Amino acid sequence: MTTKDKTKEMKTSSPAKAQTSRSLISDVLLNIKDLHVWFELRKWGFRHAGYVRAVDGISFELTNSETIAIVGESGCGKTSLMRTVLLLNRPTKGTVTFESKVINDLKADDLKNYRSHVGYVQQDPYGAMPPFMSIQAILEEPLKINGVKDPVERFNRVKKALEEVKMSPAEEFMAKFPHMLSGGQQQRVVIARAMIMEPRLLIADEPVSMLDASVRVEILKLLRGLQKKHNLGVIYITHDLSTVRYFSEQIFVMYAGQVIEKGNVKQVLQATSHPYTFALLEATSDPDAHNATVQKEVPPGEPPSLVNPPKGCRFHPRCPKMIDGLCNAEMPPDFEPEPGHFVKCWLLK
Amino acid sequence: MANNAQYLLDIQELKLHFRTTKGVVQAVDGVNFQLKPNQAVVVVGESGCGKTSLAKAILRLLPRNVFHYGGKVYLNDLETMGLSDEEYRKQVRWIKMSLVPQAAMNSLNPVLRVGDQVAEPMMIHYGVKKDEAMQQAIKMFQHVGVPVDFINRYAFELSGGMRQRVAIAMSLVTAPALVMLDEPTSALDVLTQANIFNLLKRIKSEMATSFVLITHDIATSSELADRVAVMYAGQIVEVADAFTFFKQPRHPYSAKLMASVPKLRGNDEPDFITGQPPSLINPPTGCRFAARCPKRFGKCNEEPPTVTLGEDKVKCWLHV
Numbered sequence: 001m002t003t004k005d006k007t008k009e010m011k012t013s014s015p016a017k018a019q020t021s022r023s024l025i026s027d028v029l030l031n032i033k034d035l036h037v038w039f040e041l042r043k044w045g046f047r048h049a050g051y052v053r054a055v056d057g058i059s060f061e062l063t064n065s066e067t068i069a070i071v072g073e074s075g076c077g078k079t080s081l082m083r084t085v086l087l088l089n090r091p092t093k094g095t096v097t098f099e100s101k102v103i104n105d106l107k108a109d110d111l112k113n114y115r116s117h118v119g120y121v122q123q124d125p126y127g128a129m130p131p132f133m134s135i136q137a138i139l140e141e142p143l144k145i146n147g148v149k150d151p152v153e154r155f156n157r158v159k160k161a162l163e164e165v166k167m168s169p170a171e172e173f174m175a176k177f178p179h180m181l182s183g184g185q186q187q188r189v190v191i192a193r194a195m196i197m198e199p200r201l202l203i204a205d206e207p208v209s210m211l212d213a214s215v216r217v218e219i220l221k222l223l224r225g226l227q228k229k230h231n232l233g234v235i236y237i238t239h240d241l242s243t244v245r246y247f248s249e250q251i252f253v254m255y256a257g258q259v260i261e262k263g264n265v266k267q268v269l270q271a272t273s274h275p276y277t278f279a280l281l282e283a284t285s286d287p288d289a290h291n292a293t294v295q296k297e298v299p300p301g302e303p304p305s306l307v308n309p310p311k312g313c314r315f316h317p318r319c320p321k322m323i324d325g326l327c328n329a330e331m332p333p334d335f336e337p338e339p340g341h342f343v344k345c346w347l348l349k
Numbered sequence: 350m351a352n353n354a355q356y357l358l359d360i361q362e363l364k365l366h367f368r369t370t371k372g373v374v375q376a377v378d379g380v381n382f383q384l385k386p387n388q389a390v391v392v393v394g395e396s397g398c399g400k401t402s403l404a405k406a407i408l409r410l411l412p413r414n415v416f417h418y419g420g421k422v423y424l425n426d427l428e429t430m431g432l433s434d435e436e437y438r439k440q441v442r443w444i445k446m447s448l449v450p451q452a453a454m455n456s457l458n459p460v461l462r463v464g465d466q467v468a469e470p471m472m473i474h475y476g477v478k479k480d481e482a483m484q485q486a487i488k489m490f491q492h493v494g495v496p497v498d499f500i501n502r503y504a505f506e507l508s509g510g511m512r513q514r515v516a517i518a519m520s521l522v523t524a525p526a527l528v529m530l531d532e533p534t535s536a537l538d539v540l541t542q543a544n545i546f547n548l549l550k551r552i553k554s555e556m557a558t559s560f561v562l563i564t565h566d567i568a569t570s571s572e573l574a575d576r577v578a579v580m581y582a583g584q585i586v587e588v589a590d591a592f593t594f595f596k597q598p599r600h601p602y603s604a605k606l607m608a609s610v611p612k613l614r615g616n617d618e619p620d621f622i623t624g625q626p627p628s629l630i631n632p633p634t635g636c637r638f639a640a641r642c643p644k645r646f647g648k649c650n651e652e653p654p655t656v657t658l659g660e661d662k663v664k665c666w667l668h669v
Contacts, residue, residue: 073538074509182625183396212395213565214609218621239539242568242611246619269613283543284568286612289591291571292389295550296543302508 028100029201029233030062030085035094037080041307052306054080056257057094062201065227067234069244071280072254075303078237081254082203085235086120087111099200116146119194119232121204121223125186129178135162135189136174142196161192165222184215188222195226202227205237220247241284245269253277256304256314263341273343275299276315313346321347356423357559358384358407358527363420365399365406372630373416376402378583380420381655381662384576386526389553389560391570391591393606394580395626400563401451403580404529407561408448409437424527443470443523451531453516457504463515464490464500470523489518493548510541514548521552529561534569546572567610571595579603582627582637589661599663602638636666 037055042048054077062068070078083089085096087106095102098114106114122128129138139158148154162170165188178186187207194202204223208216224247227234236248244251244265251268253261253276261274272278279299285291299318304310310317316327326346335348365377376399384390394400405411407422409429422429424445429437447470450456458466467489468482477485483500490497493514504512513533520528530549534542550573552558564570570577574591579600587600598604602622611619624641627633633640639649648666656668 073540184625213567214395214606214622216621217609217611217619221621240611241539242613245613246611280539281613283539284613285543285572286614287567287571287595287607287610289571289574289595292550292573292575292591295547296572298540298543298547302510 027063028061029064029098030235031095031097031100032061032085033059033095033097035059035081035084035096036092037077037084037089038092050307053257053309054306055084056306056309058259059094060252060259060262062233062235064200064233065231066250067224067227067236067248068250068252069236069238069248070252070254071238071241071244073239073303075306076254077257077306078254079205082205082235082237085201085203086118087114112146116142116197117200119197119199119202121187121190121194121202121207123206124210125183125190126178128190129186131178133177134174135176135178135181138178138189139174139193139196142193146197157196161196162189164195164226165189165192167192183211184219187211187215187219191219191223191226195230198230200233202232202234203237204234206239207236208243209238209240216243223247241269241280242286253280256309257306258314258344259342260315260344261342263338267338267341271338271341273337273341273348274315274345275319275321275347313344323347355385356383357386357388357425358561359421359423360407361421361423363403363406363422364417365402365411365415366417367402367412368414368416369630374629375583375632376629377406378629378632380406380580380583380585382578382585382588384527384559384561387553387557387559388575389562389573390576390578390588391562391564391574392578392580392585393564393567393570396565397626397629398580399583399629400565400580401531404448404531404561404563408442408446408529409434410448439474443474443525445525446527446529447520447523447525449516449520449528449530449533452536453531453533454509454512454536457512457515459504461503462501463504463507467500467515467519467522470519474523485522486518489522490515492552493518493521494544509537510544513537513541513545517545517548517552521556521558524556525558527559527561529563531563532565533562535564535566542569543572549573567606568612579606582632583629584637584664585662586638586665587661587663589663593661599658599661599668600638600665601642601644601667605641605643636664 035055035058038051038053041050041052072078084091091104095104103114136158139161140154143154143157159170162173167173167188208219211219220243250264252259255276261268261277272281282297301318304314312328312330313332316322323346332344332346334342334344336342337348360380360382363377363380367374367376380403392400429441464486467486471477471482471485472479486500487497490500495511495514534545560573562570562573577589577591577594578585579587581602587603598607605622608620609622622641627637635650636653639645644667653664653666655662655664
C-alpha cells in the first residue's frame with residue numbers, strides 16, 4: 001500500500017460516519033471502531049519500506065464500570081492499542097470515541113482535557129515516578145497542570161487520593177521519595193496519581209507484573225475496589241491469564257495485531273474456541289506437583305513479523321489444527337459461536 | 350559435622366551478611382538444606398528475602414561489602430568453604446556447579462558471538478582448544494533447541510527465549526552436576542516460559558543434572574520442583590517434597606504464599622499477605638513471621654526450632 005492510499009483511507013473514515021447508534025447510549029464510555037495503528041518503516045531515512053501493522057482492525061466498546069482484559073504475548077500490539085487510546089500515537093485508520101466524542105484529532109487544550117479523564121497505571125512503578133520528587137510533588141503535578149491553583153485544595157486532594165489507595169497516615173508518605181517505598185507502595189502511589197483527576201477511564205498496563213506474588217492480588221483488589229466505587233471503565237493489559245478471571249468482565253485475546261477471540265470471562269476460559277487461546281491456557285501453570293512430570297504442548301515457532309504478516313489466518317503457521325487451502329489463504333472473519341463470544345478461526349465455520 | 354554422602358549438595362548453617370551504611374544486613378542467616386543427585390529444589394520467597402544472596406553464597410560470588418560469610422557447603426564429599434578462592438575457581442565453579450543469573454538473557458556479552466560465549470567455559474575450565482570447544486558448543490546448541498547456524502550471531506539478533514536458551518547452554522556446556530537458575534523465566538512470555546521449562550525437564554532426565562531454581566512464582570516453580578524450600582527473612586522456614594507441599598503446606602507462611610497465587614483452574618479466590626517482611630538489619634527475635642502470622646500464639650516470641658518430619662523440615666512452633 002502506498003502512502004497515497006493510506007491518506008485516502010484515513011479520509012473516508014470520517015468522524016460523522018463512525019457515530020453508530022450504540023455509542024450514543026450514555027453508558028458506553030469508549031468506542032473503538034476498526035482501529036488500525038501502523039508505523040511506517042523507512043529505508044535510508046526517507047524511502048518508504050512498508051508498515052509495522054501493530055494494531056490491525058480492532059473494534060470494541062467499553063461501558064462504565066466494566067473491565068476489559070487484553071491478553072497477549074509481547075509484540076502482539078497490546079501496548080500500541082493502549083498508547084492510541086491515550087493518544088500517545090494517532091490512529092492510522094478507524095476512530096476512537098470517548099463519551100460520544102471522536103478523539104482522533106484532539107489538540108492542545110482539548111487533548112489536555114481528554115487526558116484528565118483518563119488515568120494510566122504503568123508497568124514499572126519505580127520507572128514511572130521521577131526519583132527526585134517527593135510523593136506529594138508527584139501527586140500534585142497533575143493538579144497543577146490541570147489548573148488547581150489553591151495549595152490547600154491540592155494538599156487535601158493528594159491526601160484523599162493517598163487514603164483511597166490505603167496509604168495512611170497520608171502526611172507521613174507525602175514527604176517520602178519513591179525509593180523509600182516498597183514495590184507495592186510505589187504501585188499504590190502510581191494508582192493514586194492515575195486517580196487524582198477523578199478519571200472516567202483507567203488504563204492499567206501490566207500493573208502487577210513487576211510486583212511480588214504476595215502483593216499482586218492486593219493491588220488488583222485495590223484497583224477493583226476503586227473501579228466499583230467510582231464507576232470506572234478499566235482496560236487491564238496483561239500476559240497472565242490466571243489473574244484475569246478474578247479481575248475482569250471481558251477478555252480479549254490478541255495475536256499479531258488482531259483480536260482473535262473475545263467474550264466474557266466464562267466464554268473465553270470455559271468455552272475456549274481459538275487454538276491460540278488454548279495454547280495460552282495450556283501454558284499457564286497452577287501450582288501442582290504433577291506439572292513436573294509432564295511435558296507441555298507448546299505451538300512451535302514464534303509470533304510473525306508485523307511488517308509482512310502471514311496470508312490468511314495469522315496463527316496458521318503455528319496452528320496444530322490448520323486447514324490447508326483455507327487457513328493459509330483467507331483471513332477468517334469473526335464467527336460468533338454464542339452471543340457475545342467472537343472467534344477469528346475457520347474451525348467454527 | 351560430617352557430610353552424608355547420599356547428598357549432592359549439603360548446606361549447613363550458611364550465613365552471608367553484608368555491611369551497609371545503615372547496619373549489617375543479614376541476607377542469608379543460617380540456611381540448611383540438602384539436595385540429592387538428579388533432584389530439583391525450588392527456593393521460593395518474596396523479594397528481599399535473601400533468595401539471590403543464597404545463590405551467590407552457594408556459588409561464592411560475593412560482592413565487596415561482605416561482613417560475615419560462614420557455614421558449610423558440601424558438594425558430594427568436597428567441603429567447598431575450606432578452599433581458597435583460586436582452588437574454588439579451579440575445582441568447583443563451572444566444573445561442579447554453574448549459574449544462570451537473573452535476567453540471563455540480558456547478561457550475554459553484546460560484542461561476542463553467542464557461539465564463542467558458550468564455548469568459553471570449556472576453554473577456560475578444561476583448557477581445550479577453540480575448535481574442540483566450538484564442537485561442544487554446537488552440540489549444546491542442538492541440545493537446548495537453538496538452530497546451529499545461530500552460533501555466529503550476536504545476542505541482539507536473537508529473541509528473548511532464544512537468548513535464555515543460549516544462557517542455559519552456557520551453564521551446561523561443562524556438564525556440571527548442579528545448575529543454579531535465578532528467576533529463569535520471569536521476563537518471558539507464557540508460551541516461551543512453557544518452552545523453557547519443557548527444556549529444563551528434558552535436560553534433567555537426559556543429563557541427570559540437578560537444579561536449584563530460585564523464583565518468586567510458585568505456580569511456574571511447580572513445573573520443575575521435586576522439593577520446595579520456602580525462604581523468609583533470610584531463613585528457610587520449610588523444606589518439603591513437592592507433592593506434599595503443593596497439597597498441604599505446613600508453615601503458615603507457605604500456606605499464605607500458596608493462597609496468594611491466582612489459579613486458572615479451581616475456585617478459590619486468591620488472598621494476599623498483610624504487612625511487609627521485616628527488615629534484615631534488625632530482624633525480630635523469635636519467629637520472624639510472627640507479626641504477619643494468623644496462627645501466632647505465646648510461644649512465637651521465642652526462636653522456633655526446626656522440626657524434622659520424615660525428609661521434610663519446618664521451622665514453626667505449631668509443629669513441635
